[in-house]
Amino acid sequence: xxxxxxxxxxxxxxxxxxxxxxxxxxxxxxxxxxxxxxxxxxxxxxxxxxxxxxxxxxxxxxxxxxxxxxxxxxxxxxxxx
Numbered sequence: 001x002x003x004x005x006x007x008x009x010x011x012x013x014x015x016x017x018x019x020x021x022x023x024x025x026x027x028x029x030x031x032x033x034x035x036x037x038x039x040x041x042x043x044x045x046x047x048x049x050x051x052x053x054x055x056x057x058x059x060x061x062x063x064x065x066x067x068x069x070x071x072x073x074x075x076x077x078x079x080x081x
Contacts, residue, residue: 005073007047009046010074013047013072014069018063
C-alpha cells in the first residue's frame with residue numbers, strides 16, 4: 001500500500017510556475033495574501049515550507065486552479081517506514 005505525501009520541492013516549483021504563468025510577481029502574491037514581507041512566498045517556491053490550508057485555498061483562487069493542481073504528491077511504500 002502506498003502512502004501519499006507532498007513533495008515540497010516539486011510543489012514549490014509548481015507554485016512558482018503558476019505564479020509566472022499568471023504573470024504575477026512575488027510582491028503581487030505577497031500583497032494578495034496580505035503579507036508584509038515576501039519571505040513566505042519565497043520559502044514556498046524553494047520547497048522549504050508549504051502554505052497553510054487557508055493560504056492554499058487563496059492561491060488556488062489567485063491562480064484560477066484547484067488545490068490539487070498546486071500540490072504535487074510523492075507516493076512512498078508503507079514498508080519503507
